[in-house]
Amino acid sequence: MRLAGLLMTLMVVFAGTATAVDVRVVGGERVSIDDHPWVVYVTDASGNQFCGGTLVSPTKVVTAAHCAAMRTPRNTRVVLGREDRQSSAGVVARLTDIWVHPDYVSADQGSDVAVLTLRDAVGFTSLPLARATDEELYEPGTSGLVLGWGRTSEQGSSSRYLMGATVPVMDDGHCENAYPQFDPDEMTCAGYPEGGVDTCQGDSGGPYVAGGRLIGITSWGEGCAREGKPGVYSEVKRYAEDIEAQLRI
Ligand code: ARG
Secondary structure, three states, rough: OOOOOOEEEEEEOOOOOOEEEEEOOOOOOOOHHHHHHOEEEEEOOOOOOOEEEEEEEEEEEEEHHHHOOOOOOHHEEEEOOOOOOOOOOOOEEEEEEEEEEEOOOOHOOOOOOEEEOOOOOOOOOOOOOOOOOOOOHHHOOOEEEEOOEEEOOOOOOOOOOOOEEEEHHHHHHHHHHHOOOOOOOEEEEOOOOOOOOOOOOOOOOOEEEEEEEEEEEEEEEOOOOOOOEEEEEEEHHHHHHHHHHHHHH
C-alpha cells in the first residue's frame, strides 16, 4: 500500500524548543495485528509473500482468485499472526484445498474470489463476511479499512510490517468513469478522487473491512493511489453465498 510511506516530521523550532509535528502525507500507517487477528498473508513454499487474505473460519481463508488460480495446495502457505514478515511469530499453515470461483478469468473481469482450506484449524479470531442484505456497508462514503504487506508506493518494495489505511467507498458512477471494465454488480471501488491512499501490488486478496465485516477483497487498479484511479475490490456481498457454501465443506 502507498501507506505509511511518507511520514514527514516537521521540526518547528520556536523560542529555542524543537516541536515535532507529524504530517502524514499519504494515508496509511503501521497497525497492530492484535487488532486485526484475521488478516493473513499468502506465500509460496519458500516463504515469499505475494498476496493477502482474510481468515473467515478456523480453517478457511478468503483471498483473490488471481492470487490462487495458478497455485496448488502443496506449493502455497498461509501465514497468520505475523505482523513483521521478518519475525517468526504466529503460524505458517499448510493447505489441503484451493477453490477458485468458477467464473474467474482475470481480475478486471470479476469473480476474483478464492477460498483456501487450511490443513489444521487455527485459533485466531475470524472475520464475518458481508451478506447480501448488508447494503448500507456499500453506501458511497462509508469508510473502510484496507490492510496488507504490499508495496508502500507504486514503484516501491513491499512492506516488512502490516500496514492499514482508511478509504471511503466510491459511488459506482465514479468507478465506471475511472475504468470501462468496472462492473458494479461484482466490484466495489474505493479511495479519494485525488488519490493518495490505496492498496498496491502485494495487497491483493487482502481485506477491505467495514462495520466489522469483510466487504471487499483487494483485486486491481491502474497503478497505485493515482488521481482518478481508485482501487477495485471484489464485492463480497455479491459472493457471500458462494463463499458460505465453501465454508460448509
Ligand atoms: N493486483 C494487485 C495485487 O496483485 C493489487 C492491486 C490493487 N491496486 C490498486 N491500485 N488498488 O497485489
